[in-house]
């Protein structure tokens with residue numbers, strides 16, 4: 001077999017170290033890719049695939065992109081979850097002997113991008129590391145390379161908790177050990193859709209000692225080192241902006257499992273996966289990107305500590321009433337640039353002078369912000385003001401050194417102010433002086449030759465020249481000028497003295513550009529020393545921004561400050577914060593919520609689409625808003641501090657891929673039952689609808705009883721099984737409520753009002769009528785329903801139900817479903833077939849029809 005060319009040998013050697021990345025191999029002005037990389041990249045990037053001789057018999061596949069356009073292509077690949085290794089020529093090709101030396105200078109991965117065009121400003125971009133230990137515990141480390149943030153959590157209660165923790169965090173990549181069991185790796189990829197990277201060798205790097213000082217657990221240290229080792233290996237450059245690892249004590253925050261994070265649409269909606277329509281969308285009245293990111297973090301981890309919640313509420317209260325000051329504050333905050341990411345880019349070495357001017361302008365706003373804050377009477381707001389430490393020396397340095405309007409490039413001069421550096425001033429003087437001398441020469445020559453149109457110009461090839469039009473050539477004295485260039489209408493000349501000045505000017509200019517570049521790097525290095533100060537400031541500014549946003553949104557939407565009490569939840573005229581925003585003014589019907597020691601379970605009945613899930617969701621969202629320190633959507637609220645929220649709401653779907661709807665529903669219910677405490681909030685919507693009526697109802701009843709007898713958590717339980725309302729008689733802490741709907745001229749009118757007691761009727765048949773189904777079908781449905789209603793009585797309830805009994809119903813499920821679809825139901829089933837409802841029980845089918853009708857109306 002023929003040998004590869006030396007360059008190809010070099011390529012193959014480097015590529016062997018970066019098998020899981022596209023290797024961008026620098027050749028002159030291009031990054032080239034070869035072999036499979038070329039084939040795949042040509043498809044992913046839609047660029048032409050060509051061939052190149054490699055020394056072998058057959059040419060090899062190749063494709064390339066111009067180096068100056070690389071950023072866009074890299075962006076596309078990273079967004080698709082790929083990694084890109086940037087391999088540069090690291091010696092001057094002109095002086096190189098043999099093949100030019102090349103090295104990978106950076107491995108760009110989805111979790112480690114720094115370029116602002118690839119980052120979403122309102123969102124963190126985390127890379128995480130996950131380490132597992134023989135005692136069954138796990139350590140997760142989150143790092144945002146763009147801001148330097150490091151957070152670390154120890155999880156000692158199993159793998160499921162790891163998945164719940166990682167879910168819904170903006171993580172692009174997880175670094176693991178290749179020893180992590182394959183099945184778990186598959187779950188990370190499949191359930192969470194995250195790029196996996198491997199770092200098996202984990203060694204403590206003394207360089208980062210100061211970042212880990214507070215980690216007193218070997219496991220935390222090991223987890224953190226795995227992340228740092230990986231980041232160091234891929235980035236190969238200064239990471240001076242990395243911040244001390246902050247340990248997240250998970251038991252200090254309201255725990256939300258992945259189902260609840262998703263069902264409640266805190267930061268993104270389920271269907272469109274966008275911010276619009278989420279709670280974050282309503283609350284995000286922040287004016288800085290830093291504030292927006294902090295708000296998102298707060299929403300993902302509501303607090304349990306009453307003192308901190310009250311401190312936030314006190315600040316919001318101050319901002320709420322001081323609306324004039326708040327406006328001034330918002331205006332000032334608007335001019336504050338993303339200090340956090342800027343600090344990261346300063347450390348990384350990719351800021352330009354314009355960025356630093358923006359830094360200066362942002363910092364100049366700090367005294368003004370402080371001044372506004374100290375005007376408030378609340379001590380908590382005055383404390384915020386104290387956290388804003390104005391870095392005077394830094395502003396002075398930036399002000400003295402940088403030109404007010406520098407260009408983007410840092411290699412073309414015009415970035416340093418006059419008077420900052422004596423040497424630079426000398427060069428500039430020489431250059432300006434020379435130019436003045438030339439202007440003077442032009443004036444003198446014009447006078448002497450009497451040629452008014454004579455001019456002195458400059459171009460890169462010939463330098464300075466004297467230009468005389470052909471018509472005036474006869475006026476020039478003999479022998480004084482040396483001809484340099486002939487144009488159609490003019491001749492260009494030089495003189496020895498002009499040449500001499502030209503050299504002085506050009507030399508001064510060249511030296512001054514070099515010097516400016518060096519000075520800029522020096523300034524950047526000096527600023528690096530202040531990165532911790534900038535990060536501290538960024539943190540304080542973000543907090544102020546989030547709290548002013550809470551005040552702004554609370555005022556705009558008429559939210560009220562909640563009281564935190566010991567045992568009861570009592571909300572007057574509560575509203576759903578998101579739905580009320582998308583409805584016309586005043587269209588949303590407010591409702592009360594009352595839960596206490598005596599009545600901790602509310603069993604909600606009422607027709608479909610009447611507002612049962614909305615009522616449940618609005619309670620959860622109100623609790624979360626309160627526990628992040630925001631006012632809440634109602635007229636008055638007494639709340640307790642909940643430790644966990646569990647939900648099973650809305651369409652059960654493919655969240656856990658490969659599982660049936662019913663299975664998902666059971667997983668979610670089981671998760672709640674296994675983990676909830678008396679201090680938790682459980683919201684279960686239509687449990688049991690994923691299976692046939694009999695076992696669905698049985699399961700629903702068993703679950704309610706189990707919560708009632710064993711957990712005693714505050715619970716909202718909505719159901720279609722009207723029969724369950726009888727439980728009020730046997731379960732002393734359960735109370736029936738219903739959503740009111742009225743029949744008006746044969747139609748259902750939804751009033752969306754919550755009332756005490758059970759709903760009197762199922763409205764399925766009316767709903768089907770609304771859907772204009774054939775009269776015969778409706779009649780038949782009525783008969784079937786009637787039969788069902790007379791047969792389906794709930795099993796007598798028991799106060800001593802054990803959790804093990806639940807499995808009995810699950811086992812029974814399949815046979816029960818078959819029984820349901822008897823031959824006598826054939827006609828209805830056939831009629832429904834075209835609507836794909838044949839898999840359902842008649843009652844469920846009615847519900848589906850109603851949904852359908854509602855959709856058609858929309």
Ligand SMILES: Nc1ncnc2c1ncn2[C@@H]1O[C@H](COP(=O)(O)OP(=O)(O)OP(=O)(O)O)[C@@H](O)[C@H]1O
Nearest residue numbers: 587588589590607608609610611612613614615752
């Ligand atoms: N309090 C309210 N005021 C005004 N409109 C409401 C209210 N509650 C709910 N709605 C409207 O009714 C629609 C249906 O509400 P929701 O989904 O909560 O009903 P549901 O009873 O849970 O229905 P299903 O049983 O089908 O899940 C909402 O999308 C909203 O438009």
